[in-house]
Amino acid sequence: VLDCHTAHIACKFAELVEKIDRRSGKKLEDNPKFVKSGDSAIVKMVPSKPMCVEAYTDYPPLGRFAVRDMRQTVAVGVIKAVEKVDKATKATKAAVKAGKK
Template sequence: GDYVTVCVKSVHTRQLRPGLIGSDPANDPAQEVLSFIARITLTSCSVQINPGYKAVIQCHSSSVACKFVELLKKIDSRSDQTIEEAPQSLKFGDTALVKLVPQKPMCVERFNEYRTLGQFTVRDMRRTVAFGVVMDVEKTI
């Protein structure tokens, strides 16, 4: 969560933009993800999430449109017990595991490994409709 100033040789400021991540290429380098599994909780009563739903995911300093490709299971937020496998939709108050696919390059990490890169909000029509944490990632090779 800290902001620092870094000088990097051979990189012009025009090449930098919000959402870029600096990392050590020799030690667990940051990578673009193909998809990620997240645990989300819906906070808006005006939205229902179905497979195919698209919304903006705001994670660290990036905002990227993502598609909810699969609703894996609805879970009890307190006990983590499965309530329903492969639900057809999610509504206000539901907590679920979902699979998301970014529509543009995006870097996220598992919440338990890199907290700042693993927590996000789901925004639609300029409103926060859900919040979540990244449980697993499928990175590009």
């Protein structure tokens, strides 16, 4: 479960992009097979539902997250970039009603 501000949404780790050094921030390894406890990495995550987040550099309160599994914190971090997916979604009744006014 990805906890970001007040949202608690299930997510999948799409890929481990790179493992980085915690102190210097330099790249150690591309596409690592795994990340151990205490390691630092850049990861691509995909939420199961749409959620409102921003990059940490743009808006820090919406740029921090925690990943929990069975109520235990597994990972914490900041959002480096957001890839917005433009899907044709169904509008809610309230949105349609507001648009008619």
